[in-house]
Amino acid sequence: MTLKYYHAEPVANSLKSMIPLKEKGLAFESVYVDLHKFEQHSDWFVAINPEGQVPVLDHDGAIITHTTVINEYVEDAFPDTPPLRPADPVGKARMRYWNKFVDEHVMNFVSMHGWHRMVGIIARNIESGEFLKLVERIPLHEQREKWKTARSGFSEADLANATRKIEVAVDKVEDQLGKTPWLAGDMYTLADINFYAHCGMMVERMFPEMEIAKRAPRLVEWRDRVTARPGVQAALEMPDHTAPGLRTWTGHAR
């Protein structure tokens, strides 16, 4: 059995599917894809994932993409490892409700602020002819547009809407954690990992004006519980090749 994981820095999508591998103690080959060099759009990588996006899981030649799909796959393919998905149908549905919420209403909005602060700087440091050539290689229309917008700057209206979406998410999670210890109930699941990797781990640092400790104390306590897990620690310790001054998501840059 060979398991290969193509990924970037330990944050957002790359972290989200790294955590289950570590939690389950699965041996895998780590293949680092350098986003700073646009390696995800290079020929060798697009031959593996035609959408040109990390992460990718290669399990004995079966290529699995999209983190929510990867994480359910790992549950299905390795049923003898510690489960991160409830055994009962209602529990599974609760977990999938939250996964859908994070995928559709959280991820892209935190991401927009991250791109605005970090990727925009990277994009503006590239000479414009070179930048156009890099953009042309990007397989997905949405990603091409995102890179162009990151360079020219996201609009204030879009950034304000993204902030509003993040506030809604924070309040929704805080409310849920008043009812159950984890997002989908009594058990730590892929839903917690999803919200943690895309928002929970960095929301307090990235948005000090939200006063997260005051607004969402249960979220902070939950975040610390997730961070303390050995599987999460092991995933967070994977290499970070981003320049320290640009570590908007993973470090202390703003």
Added chain:
Amino acid sequence: MTLKYYHAEPVANSLKSMIPLKEKGLAFESVYVDLHKFEQHSDWFVAINPEGQVPVLDHDGAIITHTTVINEYVEDAFPDTPPLRPADPVGKARMRYWNKFVDEHVMNFVSMHGWHRMVGIIARNIESGEFLKLVERIPLHEQREKWKTARSGFSEADLANATRKIEVAVDKVEDQLGKTPWLAGDMYTLADINFYAHCGMMVERMFPEMEIAKRAPRLVEWRDRVTARPGVQAALEMPDHTAPGLRTWTGHAR
């Protein structure tokens, strides 16, 4: 065991979770929610689903929302019925890849054209004070905005982008059907039902300028195979209370 399904007309989301119930021969109580009277935002319904959206599945008191989540739930809760999800992990991942694609890159874009043509007419027929009161009752911010935009009219740029997204989806499905008989492989699955309910069943009729029969002949043949299934027929025969002149999705209005 009691199974209750709250739904509107047999199209889009309401159809998408009706088909599995019919395919599996599950006995359920049908509760019609009248969207023409904004019943989905009424107190009695919001008490069941705080998000104010159909459909909802109530299984012995467990409330399941969001059609992709409902459909996986029905697979998990009734394992002895004919499966609509592959048994092997890779097959499941292929199905979920397509479900995610339809949920995030297809559904809202066909929906925008449907709203533009049909819901816009309904919204403009309501006196503006009354309309504002109706909108205030809508729980989700995104839905409030969608109703307001439907009344004032979607922008040409948004409609053109939606058309582009639908064309990308049609070409992607056509390409996949050149490789496998169904979207996720050799088996008819929830992925086929998802694309059918949100796009496949009506795309040729709603967008004649796309020349679907010429552009995507395999999609047309696949659509006819899905339509011919007795479970799909039974779901399509559920009552349609939309005025015939407004049946943009379910009938022949444009």
